[in-house]
Amino acid sequence: MTTQMNDSRFDEAQLQEQFDATIEAKDRIEPRDWMPEAYRKTLIRQVAQHAHSEIIGMQPEGNWISRAPSLRRKAILLAKVQDEAGHGLYLYSATETLGATRNELTEKLVAGKQKYSSIFNYPTLSYTDVGTIGWLVDGAAICNQVPLCRTSFGPYGRAMIRICKEESFHQRQGYELLMTMMRGTDAQREMVQESVNRFWWPALMMFGPPDDNSPNTEQSMAWGIKTHTNDELRQKFVDMSVPQAEALGVTFPDENLTWNEERGHYDFSTPNWDEFWDVVKGNGPCNTQRIAHRKRAWDEGAWVREAALAFAENQTAEEAVK
């Protein structure tokens, strides 16, 4: 029953060989398997960043819970934001199987040492943005996450399967919200178009930098952590979104967006990568606010975490006396 990890006959080269063979066979690496340190570190970084994105992602939409236009919309938005919290927890759990701790990751997030998706550094200026985020931002997330269900690290893939199942509700409620507004007044239709104009480019940037400027992609693909490049996924998202926009009756703010018969894909303009890097570096419209809010919640919740532990310790002590 002892794992090979504990068997001294296996030296590092043999362990590496077994690891490579597992990856080669497109099989999954599980937490107790030996893995190269760089693989472990890369995964912790990527999964933590993903977890942080879910947690920070509650803020832009949470902004509208108290001002949702009806009880129905409020219940939906609450359920969605609650889901994002759950997604963050699934992913933090996956990092814990790699030896990271929840506290350490949260500390790194609030200290600015770990990133989250740049999309959440954009503000939600109107309730319409709830719909646009559901459609485009969650749509982009689904594009990114569906292939991750088959990622090489078991716990990450299993978290992604749960998440993808739940994301479908997120995208559909957003699209339905926008459809409802498009059936409304001219002013409402304008609100939808204005919101889509603001979120289109940031949504395209969610797939990360272009392939020729994405230094981690090659190794991540060799390890089976990623299965598609950033540009492949971005193209897929554009191809999926254009007919959805047509059905909705909105346009995307890109005059070069045209069907390319030869490629069998839509052509589109290059996103403004200077803006992307600027936001990643901390200069987006809401970076400071997002981290300050997370830090406040973390600091102000400290006494609750401590009190729960103290109570549990008292209970154990009482049990022991009995």
Add this chain to the structure above:
Amino acid sequence: MTETNPGPTSANGTETNASATSASATRGEWPLYEVFVRGKRGLNHVHVGSLHAADDQMALHHARDVYTRRNEGVSIWVVRSSDVTASSPDEKDPMFAPSGDKVYRHPTFYDIPADVPHM
């Protein structure tokens, strides 16, 4: 998976099997273990049953012999039944009722025209 005293079951109420372990306090009876098997890489460990063993290592060996004689798994977890905290069957309604009336959590709640692709 940690070794703890097989004391009385918790006030939260535990599964039927777990309550049987209070008998493990009886002299000479091996404690009950719950067995979880991972069928293959990439899948979750799934509860397959239980067995008695004197300690954790013996439980692991017995689990192999009892539950994986035909290649059923690539990994086994054993955990003392007394360490399992479970919801009580009597609590079924109040415990899970809150999610019952939230149909809007399901994608099918939203009407999207059939001609909208990839949704």
